[in-house]
Amino acid sequence: MVSPKYARVQSGIVNLIATENIKIGETLPTEKELSENFEVSIITIRRAVKHLEESKIVRREQGRGTFVIADIQGRVDNGTIVFLDIMRGELTFAAFTPSVKNIDNELTRRGYKLNLLIAGQKPDAESIGRLKDVKGVIATGWINAKWVQILNALDIPVVFLGGITCDPLDIPMVSFDYKKMAAILAQHLFDKGAKKIGLVLGGSDYAPSTLMKEGLVSVLKRRGEKLDPSRVYYSDDEDPGTASNSIGKFLNDNPDVDGLLIELAAYVHILNNLIDTPRRPLMGVMAVTPKLGNVCRNTYEAAFKDNIYEKAVEVLLENIQTGRKTVDNLKIEPYLVK
The missing domain is CATH 1.10.10.10 (Winged helix-like DNA-binding domain superfamily/Winged helix DNA-binding domain)
Incomplete structure (x- = not known):
């Protein structure tokens, strides 16, 4: 109501x-x-x-x-909101990261308590049980169709934080517009003189990676070109200790690539492989917030305008307060930093 x-x-x-x-x-x-x-x-x-x-x-x-005229300190208790982090593989210890802590502070200010729940990709009875009698859920991580079905069946407001690769049904989603970010950076690299652009991404089944690839494909399509699959590198479940070597092999296998779109985590590996060579491709680094400053003259960075966690809280609390579900998805806009 x-x-x-x-x-x-x-x-x-x-x-x-x-x-x-x-x-x-x-x-x-x-x-x-x-x-x-x-x-x-x-x-x-x-x-x-x-x-x-x-x-x-x-x-x-x-x-x-x-x-x-009344002492109401400590009276506010609007209920509990669960931050559900769905993980792939072995579950790790549940701890409040700085980002989750920001959500906790914002919800506390508004009279809500935040509980952190780490769950696997297969919904289990214990996790589902902890979602009962709560006011709302912010869900993130490796969200799959099984979890979507469970969360959609709950008679409480739910918001998905970040992109997912399955149908969200009628659950609102607050996500970064990675496709637009990749397109902005790719066009900028072409404008700066790049002829052939490669992609260095996270896992092949990682939603942002899919969107970043789509962003580059959209720019290439406008240029009448197609993406060569050999110019796309995925980290997948690679051991971090071997990432630098495998990225080096990718660079060696694509000597004609003179522009790179890179997820931030891979940037240091790219630099390690290029530092002792004369090769200086133009690089576009995709980050959530600006990180690089003026590290390299041939590096350009894109970030996002708004805090995704604050926006997710806003959407969830609006749904709680109005007593309705909104299907309006919110995408955080990117911008070119340098």
């Missing part, structure tokens, strides 16, 4: 009082500030505040402001 707009704002103001530690006798932000914060009209703000006044949480004083 969809809650009235003023009711959602009312809950938001209570959360604001608790998370911003607004004490008894202190004032709320002005109506204009609340209106901008919650992106609603001042009429809606006034209705929400009126209900809070009736609940003896605030008191309005003409010309002075709205004062907090």
Whole structure:
């Protein structure tokens, strides 16, 4: 059921009082500030505040402001949200990475608790059980059709974080536009004089790799060309210790490649193989956030404009607050850094 707009704002103001530690006798932000914060009209703000006044949480004083009159610190408990990380192969210890910690901080500020769940590609009873009685799920990792079916069947809001290779059904997805990123960089390399571009990617079944390849193919198609499969390198399940050697072999097998589109993780291996040679291909490095600065004159970098974790939280909380599922997928736009 969809809650009235003023009711959602009312809950938001209570959360604001608790998370911003607004004490008894202190004032709320002005109506204009609340209106901008919650992106609603001042009429809606006034209705929400009126209900809070009736609940003896605030008191309005003409010309002075709205004062907090109840101690609600620590009362906010909107429920639990699960961050589901689906892994391929052996499961690792569940730990809060900096990115997940950012999600945790944002959800805490809004009155939610975050639980981290590491699961395998085959849904198991224990993992599914931990998804019961939660307010929502942010799912990422190696999401497959089996997990999509399970998550779609849950009567709770779910958001997929990152691209997936199977049909997401009607679950919204927040992802980086890797296809557009690769296309921007490829066109830039061609504009700078590259004639033949190679790809150095992650696993062949890794969703971003597929999209990056599609980006290059789209640019080649506009040029009336086709992608030579021998110019694509996939790391797959390669031992990191042998990556530099196998990338070196790829470069040696493609001596005519004068432009490279590279995932950030492979960049150091490319440099290691080129440092003692006269070969200096133009390179386009694909990263989530800018990392390189002015490392090499022949290197160009693309990154993404927005924080994908913040956007995933926004989409999920909107679905929780409105009581509906949205099928609108959100793609984070890339830009050329250098």
